[in-house]
Amino acid sequence: MILEAKDLNYYYQDGEQRRYILKDTSVSFEKGKFYTILGQSGSGKTTLLSLLSALDSPHSGEVLFNEEDIKKIGYEKYRRNNVGIIFQSYNLIPTFTAVENVLVPMTITENEIPEDAKTVAYNLLDYIGIVKSKADRFVNKLSGGEQQRVAIARALATNVELILADEPTGNLDEEMEQEIIDIFKKLAHEHGKCVIVVTHSNEIALQSDQAFHLRKGALSSYE
């Protein structure tokens, strides 16, 4: 079990009332598998992902990474060493080139980074489908699909085993979507990573090794 959520509770205070987004939610994930979490808009998918990636903290419950509470690891440390996060809106740094964006987490992480980081970054981009000439462009001069590939390369740059993505194809057309999903499948099946993708697309869910359905703050298996 690489990642485990136990009895997560997350709510918004609505006057006197607590409106629960997640209620006693528990779930676990293994390495080498491609997971999807399916749910309607507003069902709490982003909330769940933000707790799994330590971008936010739950009101109660815990998230275990390799059996260790991420709170104990330290949220910041967990983010820089153990998890790669991909957002729907890419969240790249616009004043940097593609390769510079990939280099950023390499200087933040405490994981071992090969000495010629720049070469590694170019190779990584190339593997994800960004050729060298595009790797030296400022990211706002790239298409949406290309930007999301840069974001994936950035998530992989620190050599983490856990990749979390929040609707990564939400802004892309179908063709592009399939290419990105293929990358995720390859990462899980060929590189042994644990890939968790939040989506509201059935097509994507059907391609995953395991799909969960988030509804009314609870997760169930989706067939």
Added chain:
Amino acid sequence: MNFIKRGFLGITRKKGKSLILLAVIFILGNLISGAISIQQATGNVETNIKDRLGTAATLELDHEAVEDLSEEEWLEIENIDIDLIKQIGALSYVKYFDYNTSTYLGSESIESYQGEETEDEVVMMGPSMDFKLNGINYAPVIDFEEQKGKLVDGRVFTQDEVDNGTSVAIISTKLAEKNDLNIGDTFTLENAVYTYDEETGEEDVVTSRDVVLEVIGLFEPQSIKEDIEVDSDTGMIDWMDIEYQNTVYVPNEIVASENRYHMEEYMKEDEEFAKMMEEEGDSFEYYTPMFYLNSPEDSEAFEEEVAPLLPEFYTVINATDQYDSIAGPMESMSKLAKYVLLVAVIATVLITGLVVLLFLRDRKRELGIYLSLGERRIRVVGQILIEVMVVAVIGITLSLFSGNLLAGQVSDMMMKANENQDEYYEEYIYFGDTQIDLTTEDVIDSYEVNLNSSYVLGFYGIGLLTILISTVIPLIYIVRLNPKKILM
């Protein structure tokens, strides 16, 4: 791509924003720099002038307070006694102190010094009393310590000589040369008692006694006005000089005893006067205290501490009191600079704060990204601080020089305006025996806007701190948010 490199890239990749920030800091920097320049320059003038005015202080009757007193009230005014002088002299502000009494005596055996040119035509009008017998209690002689005169031969007094009133004297080399006196020689002055006939205007010597003194030291005046030309029209400085050349330093007791003798003999002649003196009690011993403080800055504190100890109607006079009356233009400048500085600092905090805030609003998402990648908050803050502070240092350095130039220009203009506006007044200040003639012009002359290290440090300090504060506060607000709030 560590945070330092990111900081520098942040400057070069966003040139427009960096230039705007630079311009804002430069403009405000000029204001602060100018204000600090003027403040420092006025501060320098104050210390400079006060240093030249010296650290002397004395106790005097408050002329305004005693102006309207009746004769009886006058008689009730106490003298300042020696114990009080000693008590004040023991205060920590006082470097050394003395109390003096003096009298003028004539002589039949020695001639007074009358200047270099007039040597051959000395006009004697009636009985002359050319020699100023100057009593002292501070054995090393304060006038020598304060460079009014300089001992060039022989020695100063011993405390024993002062305490016992031994008949020893220190005279000027000019007086010694004129009368062929050397160390160890004795000379004689004459304490003569006269009566004055109001009708005829005639003076008669009633009685007299000799005052025999041994020369133990020779001094030379150390003119404080070496660089100032002797004013030939008034002969003012000449006259001061001649009096000093004919001054004979002796222990206080010598003067006191001659005064007593003079008074007693005079009372024998004038019964009315004798009666009056008897009523008043023994008050012919009167000493002028002189305190020299450690520093001109101590004068206010000294005054505050001494005032309550004084008998009614007395007041402390400090040499530096004079500063206020000649420093008119400086004061208004200093005040203006203070306000400009205050306004400039507040404006800088507000405006740079605002500019940085706008700047950060665009960058909020970027900061969120670094946080989501697990960057330490302190480094995220560090990156932005590098971006802002590098620009700030450049802007401040530029404005340091231009603000200084500007301040020079502005104060030149103000000084000129002030000079024309105020009636031009020149004041000669007599302070005890020391004459100080500093004028408003001297004040303006010693005003100088320049770059010194304390100014540079002060400016960098105030400037950088101001910008630091206005950057860090909004930054901290952002990095305290959790990344989800910023990004998702």
